Amino acid sequence: MKNLLLFCALVCTAFANAQVDVNLLIHHTFDGQTSVLNTPGFTRNNEEIKITRVQYYVTRISVIHDGNQETAISDDTVALINVEDGISTTIELGEVNATNLEGVKFHIGVYSPVNSGNPSLYPQGHPLAPHNPSMHWGWAAGYRFVAFEGVAGTNFSQLWQFHGLGDANYFETQDLMTATTTINGVETFEINADYKSALNGLYVSQGLISHGDNGEAKKVLQNFSNSVFYPTAIASTEDVTTPATELVVFPNPSTNGNVNITATKEISTLYVYDAKGQIISEVNLENQKETQIQLKDKGVYFIKVLDIDGVLTTRKLIY
Known part of the structure; x- marks a missing residue:
């Protein structure tokens, strides 16, 4: 047995x-x-x-x-x-x-x-x-x-x-x-x-x-x-054909942790990841084009936005 x-x-x-x-x-x-x-x-x-x-x-x-x-x-x-x-x-x-x-x-x-x-x-x-x-x-x-x-x-x-x-x-x-x-x-x-x-x-x-x-x-x-x-990506199961949103993250590097984010298309969801790829923040922006985040700890981060077309765009951020 x-x-x-x-x-x-x-x-x-x-x-x-x-x-x-x-x-x-x-x-x-x-x-x-x-x-x-x-x-x-x-x-x-x-x-x-x-x-x-x-x-x-x-x-x-x-x-x-x-x-x-x-x-x-x-x-x-x-x-x-x-x-x-x-x-x-x-x-x-x-x-x-x-x-x-x-x-x-x-x-x-x-x-x-x-x-x-x-x-x-x-x-x-x-x-x-x-x-x-x-x-x-x-x-x-x-x-x-x-x-x-x-x-x-x-x-x-x-x-x-x-x-x-x-x-x-x-x-x-x-x-x-x-x-x-x-x-x-x-x-x-x-x-x-x-x-x-x-x-x-x-x-x-x-x-x-x-x-x-x-x-x-x-x-x-x-x-x-x-x-x-x-x-560059969080997750996707489909072939990528739609162009990414133009995304501006500034100031970068940030000296005080305050960071402005501006996109050319409406943002559905904003994600903030740390250098290890662990998510530290997820915010529903209700299709806004601009927002601001406040980082607490110095380090390397990745800002990822999901726009209204379901396209994910990533930017590296240093604080």
């Missing part, structure tokens, strides 16, 4: 979850704009810049599901993100044994010992094969984890460059907790990457070049891991 019960338990566990095809979709932005490269914008230090190059590796991805369980995606899933290729990048994660998909996280860079391998051994077109411009630093140091470049200063005459690398700087992102959206029949984690945040704490108006595994280059890698990426 005990053996029968054990067998039933094992069978029930095996069939509790199902194989789900999953993708990761990264939307590229600069200060809320979908046009990232060669577009004037301002850093958090109010320096006007243009970004000319954004390339980085995404590896060792994990899917969070069914009560914070983690499933690691195969190490063979290596993505070289190049913002020049388009306004978004899709990474196919394959099938995951899960019932409730809850979030995703990943590393920036190339893991050891692959990082010290020979790029010429990979077939042409592979993310780890030689590229132009090069993403490989050298035999000892390995790959550039991030290549982030642009111009600043008067008439954009000052060049700035950050090439971050090094096994010690193989950083993992925070848990990006978000429900999936069904896109072309595949459960898809949608996240935003705001490359403005990659320059947090850095000044580039006089020009700045940092290549290597320390200093400002390391700071950029840290910013990529903890500030650049944030989730």
Whole structure:
């Protein structure tokens, strides 16, 4: 009898979850704009810049599901993100044994010992094969984890460059907790990457070049891991076809916790999430276009509005 019960338990566990095809979709932005490269914008230090190059590796991805369980995606899933290729990048994660998909996280860079391998051994077109411009630093140091470049200063005459690398700087992102959206029949984690945040704490108006595994280059890698990426969706089971509402959140960053929110379409519901993806406030606005919120604690938040057409729009907020 005990053996029968054990067998039933094992069978029930095996069939509790199902194989789900999953993708990761990264939307590229600069200060809320979908046009990232060669577009004037301002850093958090109010320096006007243009970004000319954004390339980085995404590896060792994990899917969070069914009560914070983690499933690691195969190490063979290596993505070289190049913002020049388009306004978004899709990474196919394959099938995951899960019932409730809850979030995703990943590393920036190339893991050891692959990082010290020979790029010429990979077939042409592979993310780890030689590229132009090069993403490989050298035999000892390995790959550039991030290549982030642009111009600043008067008439954009000052060049700035950050090439971050090094096994010690193989950083993992925070848990990006978000429900999936069904896109072309595949459960898809949608996240935003705001490359403005990659320059947090850095000044580039006089020009700045940092290549290597320390200093400002390391700071950029840290910013990529903890500030650049944030989730875009709360929940959706339909393919997304309606454009998002234009949403202004100001001041951002907020110095006193008071934040004004203005939208181009009427807002049905306003959500405020903390950095861990936990909801801290939900307000029915009865189709208003403007409102104000008061934050108590300093930190990173995500403002999400559901408009009258049922479209969800997200903005990152810092206090």
